[in-house]
Amino acid sequence: MTKKKVLIVDDNADILALLHATLDLAEVFEVHEARDGTAAVAAVATLQPEIVLMDIMMPGPIDGVEACRQIKAAGGDAAPKVVLISAKPVDQIKEGAKSCGADLFIAKPFGPVQLVESLTALYRT
Template sequence: MNKIILVIEDQPEIRKLICMTMDYDGFEVHESDNGDSGLKMIKALRPGVVLLDVMMPGSIDGFQVCERVRADPEIAHTPIVMLTARGQQSDILTGRRVGCDEYLTKPFSPLQLIEIVERLLEKGR
Protein backbone atom coordinates (compact mmCIF):
# COMPACT_ATOMS: atom_id res chain seq x y z
CA MET A 1 0.00 0.00 0.00
CA ASN A 2 1.32 3.44 -0.98
CA LYS A 3 1.28 5.42 2.27
CA ILE A 4 2.45 8.70 0.76
CA ILE A 5 -0.06 11.51 1.37
CA LEU A 6 0.30 14.87 -0.37
CA VAL A 7 -1.49 17.84 1.21
CA ILE A 8 -1.98 20.80 -1.15
CA GLU A 9 -3.36 23.63 0.98
CA ASP A 10 -2.39 27.31 1.07
CA GLN A 11 -3.39 28.08 4.68
CA PRO A 12 -0.55 27.00 7.03
CA GLU A 13 -2.80 26.33 10.03
CA ILE A 14 -5.16 24.10 8.06
CA ARG A 15 -2.22 22.34 6.39
CA LYS A 16 -0.73 21.69 9.84
CA LEU A 17 -4.04 20.27 11.13
CA ILE A 18 -4.36 17.96 8.13
CA CYS A 19 -0.73 16.84 8.46
CA MET A 20 -1.16 16.16 12.18
CA THR A 21 -4.35 14.20 11.44
CA MET A 22 -2.57 12.02 8.87
CA ASP A 23 0.65 11.59 10.88
CA TYR A 24 0.02 8.03 12.09
CA ASP A 25 0.35 4.40 11.04
CA GLY A 26 3.45 4.93 8.92
CA PHE A 27 2.00 7.55 6.60
CA GLU A 28 4.57 9.76 4.88
CA VAL A 29 3.00 13.23 4.64
CA HIS A 30 4.27 15.85 2.20
CA GLU A 31 3.04 19.44 1.82
CA SER A 32 2.56 22.05 -0.87
CA ASP A 33 1.05 25.50 -0.49
CA ASN A 34 -0.10 26.05 -4.09
CA GLY A 35 -1.42 24.22 -7.14
CA ASP A 36 1.65 24.70 -9.31
CA SER A 37 4.12 23.07 -6.92
CA GLY A 38 1.47 20.56 -5.86
CA LEU A 39 1.08 19.31 -9.41
CA LYS A 40 4.86 18.92 -9.74
CA MET A 41 4.96 17.03 -6.43
CA ILE A 42 2.20 14.65 -7.58
CA LYS A 43 4.32 13.77 -10.62
CA ALA A 44 7.51 13.38 -8.54
CA LEU A 45 6.12 11.59 -5.46
CA ARG A 46 3.31 9.48 -6.94
CA PRO A 47 1.30 9.74 -3.70
CA GLY A 48 -1.26 7.18 -2.59
CA VAL A 49 -3.75 10.02 -1.94
CA VAL A 50 -3.81 13.77 -2.60
CA LEU A 51 -5.73 16.06 -0.22
CA LEU A 52 -6.43 19.12 -2.33
CA ASP A 53 -7.82 22.56 -1.48
CA VAL A 54 -9.78 24.39 -4.19
CA MET A 55 -9.00 28.06 -3.59
CA MET A 56 -5.25 28.68 -3.70
CA PRO A 57 -2.84 31.37 -4.88
CA GLY A 58 -0.86 30.87 -8.06
CA SER A 59 -1.81 30.21 -11.62
CA ILE A 60 -3.97 27.10 -11.03
CA ASP A 61 -6.63 26.28 -8.44
CA GLY A 62 -7.55 22.87 -7.04
CA PHE A 63 -10.11 22.12 -9.75
CA GLN A 64 -7.47 22.77 -12.42
CA VAL A 65 -4.92 20.60 -10.58
CA CYS A 66 -7.46 17.76 -10.53
CA GLU A 67 -8.24 18.21 -14.24
CA ARG A 68 -4.55 18.11 -15.13
CA VAL A 69 -3.94 15.01 -13.03
CA ARG A 70 -6.84 13.20 -14.70
CA ALA A 71 -5.55 14.24 -18.15
CA ASP A 72 -2.05 12.81 -17.51
CA PRO A 73 -2.00 9.03 -18.08
CA GLU A 74 1.01 8.57 -15.77
CA ILE A 75 -0.79 9.97 -12.71
CA ALA A 76 -4.47 9.86 -13.73
CA HIS A 77 -5.19 7.01 -11.28
CA THR A 78 -4.10 9.07 -8.24
CA PRO A 79 -6.95 9.32 -5.69
CA ILE A 80 -7.89 12.95 -4.99
CA VAL A 81 -9.91 14.26 -2.06
CA MET A 82 -11.08 17.84 -2.43
CA LEU A 83 -10.91 19.44 1.01
CA THR A 84 -12.43 22.90 0.74
CA ALA A 85 -14.60 25.60 2.25
CA ARG A 86 -16.53 25.74 -1.03
CA GLY A 87 -19.58 23.64 -0.21
CA GLN A 88 -22.15 24.90 -2.70
CA GLN A 89 -23.81 22.22 -4.82
CA SER A 90 -22.26 23.77 -7.93
CA ASP A 91 -18.78 23.44 -6.37
CA ILE A 92 -19.38 19.81 -5.46
CA LEU A 93 -20.61 19.12 -9.02
CA THR A 94 -17.52 20.84 -10.44
CA GLY A 95 -15.33 18.67 -8.20
CA ARG A 96 -17.03 15.54 -9.51
CA ARG A 97 -16.81 16.78 -13.11
CA VAL A 98 -13.05 17.33 -12.87
CA GLY A 99 -12.62 13.88 -11.39
CA CYS A 100 -12.14 14.06 -7.63
CA ASP A 101 -12.81 10.84 -5.74
CA GLU A 102 -14.24 12.53 -2.64
CA TYR A 103 -15.36 16.06 -1.73
CA LEU A 104 -15.13 17.15 1.92
CA THR A 105 -16.11 20.62 3.09
CA LYS A 106 -14.35 22.52 5.86
CA PRO A 107 -14.67 22.30 8.75
CA PHE A 108 -14.16 18.58 8.34
CA SER A 109 -14.07 15.73 10.84
CA PRO A 110 -10.52 14.38 11.23
CA LEU A 111 -11.98 10.90 11.74
CA GLN A 112 -13.98 11.18 8.53
CA LEU A 113 -10.84 12.29 6.68
CA ILE A 114 -8.89 9.30 8.02
CA GLU A 115 -11.70 6.91 7.01
CA ILE A 116 -11.81 8.32 3.47
CA VAL A 117 -8.03 8.17 3.04
CA GLU A 118 -7.83 4.61 4.34
CA ARG A 119 -10.68 3.51 2.05
CA LEU A 120 -9.05 5.09 -1.00
CA LEU A 121 -5.69 3.52 -0.16
CA GLU A 122 -7.29 0.10 0.25
CA LYS A 123 -8.99 0.47 -3.16
CA GLY A 124 -5.68 1.36 -4.75
CA ARG A 125 -3.71 -1.64 -3.46
Protein backbone atom coordinates in the same frame (compact mmCIF):
# COMPACT_ATOMS: atom_id res chain seq x y z
CA MET B 1 2.16 -2.41 6.67
CA THR B 2 3.45 -0.04 4.01
CA LYS B 3 2.49 3.57 4.56
CA LYS B 4 0.54 5.23 1.76
CA LYS B 5 2.02 8.41 0.34
CA VAL B 6 -0.33 11.36 0.72
CA LEU B 7 0.31 14.80 -0.71
CA ILE B 8 -1.60 17.50 1.15
CA VAL B 9 -2.07 20.81 -0.63
CA ASP B 10 -3.31 24.02 0.97
CA ASP B 11 -2.17 27.64 0.84
CA ASN B 12 -3.06 28.19 4.52
CA ALA B 13 -0.09 27.20 6.69
CA ASP B 14 -2.28 26.51 9.74
CA ILE B 15 -4.60 24.17 7.83
CA LEU B 16 -1.61 22.46 6.24
CA ALA B 17 -0.04 21.88 9.67
CA LEU B 18 -3.33 20.57 11.09
CA LEU B 19 -3.83 18.16 8.18
CA HIS B 20 -0.24 16.99 8.44
CA ALA B 21 -0.48 16.38 12.19
CA THR B 22 -3.80 14.56 11.82
CA LEU B 23 -2.47 12.21 9.16
CA ASP B 24 0.79 11.64 11.04
CA LEU B 25 -1.16 10.52 14.11
CA ALA B 26 -2.95 7.86 12.07
CA GLU B 27 0.46 6.23 11.48
CA VAL B 28 -0.58 4.78 8.10
CA PHE B 29 0.40 7.70 5.86
CA GLU B 30 3.69 9.12 4.63
CA VAL B 31 2.76 12.80 4.44
CA HIS B 32 4.16 15.35 1.98
CA GLU B 33 3.11 18.96 1.44
CA ALA B 34 2.62 21.52 -1.31
CA ARG B 35 1.42 25.11 -0.95
CA ASP B 36 -0.41 25.66 -4.26
CA GLY B 37 -1.79 23.94 -7.34
CA THR B 38 1.34 24.43 -9.44
CA ALA B 39 3.53 22.88 -6.75
CA ALA B 40 1.02 20.04 -6.35
CA VAL B 41 1.17 19.08 -10.02
CA ALA B 42 4.98 19.08 -9.93
CA ALA B 43 5.09 17.14 -6.64
CA VAL B 44 2.78 14.41 -7.95
CA ALA B 45 5.14 13.83 -10.87
CA THR B 46 8.13 13.29 -8.57
CA LEU B 47 6.57 11.79 -5.42
CA GLN B 48 3.96 9.59 -7.08
CA PRO B 49 1.59 9.64 -4.08
CA GLU B 50 -1.38 7.31 -3.82
CA ILE B 51 -3.63 10.13 -2.58
CA VAL B 52 -3.70 13.90 -3.06
CA LEU B 53 -5.71 15.83 -0.45
CA MET B 54 -6.20 19.32 -1.82
CA ASP B 55 -8.08 22.51 -1.04
CA ILE B 56 -10.15 23.77 -3.94
CA MET B 57 -9.61 27.48 -3.39
CA MET B 58 -5.96 28.45 -3.69
CA PRO B 59 -4.35 31.56 -5.13
CA GLY B 60 -2.33 31.54 -8.30
CA PRO B 61 -2.92 30.36 -11.80
CA ILE B 62 -3.97 26.83 -10.78
CA ASP B 63 -6.69 26.24 -8.19
CA GLY B 64 -7.53 22.81 -6.77
CA VAL B 65 -9.97 21.90 -9.54
CA GLU B 66 -7.48 22.70 -12.31
CA ALA B 67 -4.65 20.95 -10.44
CA CYS B 68 -6.89 17.88 -10.09
CA ARG B 69 -7.65 17.98 -13.81
CA GLN B 70 -3.94 18.15 -14.69
CA ILE B 71 -2.99 15.40 -12.22
CA LYS B 72 -5.66 13.05 -13.54
CA ALA B 73 -4.80 13.79 -17.18
CA ALA B 74 -1.06 13.24 -16.66
CA GLY B 75 -1.47 10.06 -14.64
CA GLY B 76 -4.12 8.30 -16.71
CA ASP B 77 -5.07 4.99 -15.09
CA ALA B 78 -2.15 5.30 -12.67
CA ALA B 79 -3.22 8.74 -11.40
CA PRO B 80 -3.49 9.11 -7.65
CA LYS B 81 -6.85 9.36 -5.93
CA VAL B 82 -7.70 13.04 -5.49
CA VAL B 83 -9.72 14.28 -2.54
CA LEU B 84 -10.87 17.88 -2.75
CA ILE B 85 -11.74 19.85 0.37
CA SER B 86 -13.52 23.19 0.64
CA ALA B 87 -15.39 25.44 3.02
CA LYS B 88 -17.76 26.39 0.21
CA PRO B 89 -21.18 24.73 0.20
CA VAL B 90 -21.22 21.40 -1.61
CA ASP B 91 -23.76 22.55 -4.19
CA GLN B 92 -21.45 25.40 -5.24
CA ILE B 93 -18.42 23.24 -5.99
CA LYS B 94 -19.86 19.78 -6.68
CA GLU B 95 -19.89 20.22 -10.46
CA GLY B 96 -16.26 21.42 -10.56
CA ALA B 97 -15.17 18.51 -8.38
CA LYS B 98 -16.94 16.02 -10.65
CA SER B 99 -15.69 17.59 -13.87
CA CYS B 100 -12.02 17.38 -12.90
CA GLY B 101 -12.18 13.70 -11.95
CA ALA B 102 -11.94 14.04 -8.17
CA ASP B 103 -12.49 10.77 -6.35
CA LEU B 104 -14.00 12.35 -3.25
CA PHE B 105 -15.10 15.71 -1.87
CA ILE B 106 -15.02 16.54 1.83
CA ALA B 107 -16.68 19.72 3.11
CA LYS B 108 -14.99 21.81 5.78
CA PRO B 109 -15.24 21.64 8.70
CA PHE B 110 -14.55 17.94 9.11
CA GLY B 111 -13.22 15.92 12.01
CA PRO B 112 -9.93 14.05 12.14
CA VAL B 113 -11.65 10.66 12.36
CA GLN B 114 -13.77 11.41 9.28
CA LEU B 115 -10.66 12.48 7.35
CA VAL B 116 -8.60 9.42 8.23
CA GLU B 117 -11.50 7.04 7.57
CA SER B 118 -12.23 8.66 4.20
CA LEU B 119 -8.61 8.45 3.04
CA THR B 120 -8.19 4.91 4.33
CA ALA B 121 -11.32 3.81 2.48
CA LEU B 122 -9.99 5.31 -0.77
CA TYR B 123 -6.90 3.15 -1.00
CA ARG B 124 -8.87 0.01 -0.21
CA THR B 125 -10.86 0.47 -3.43
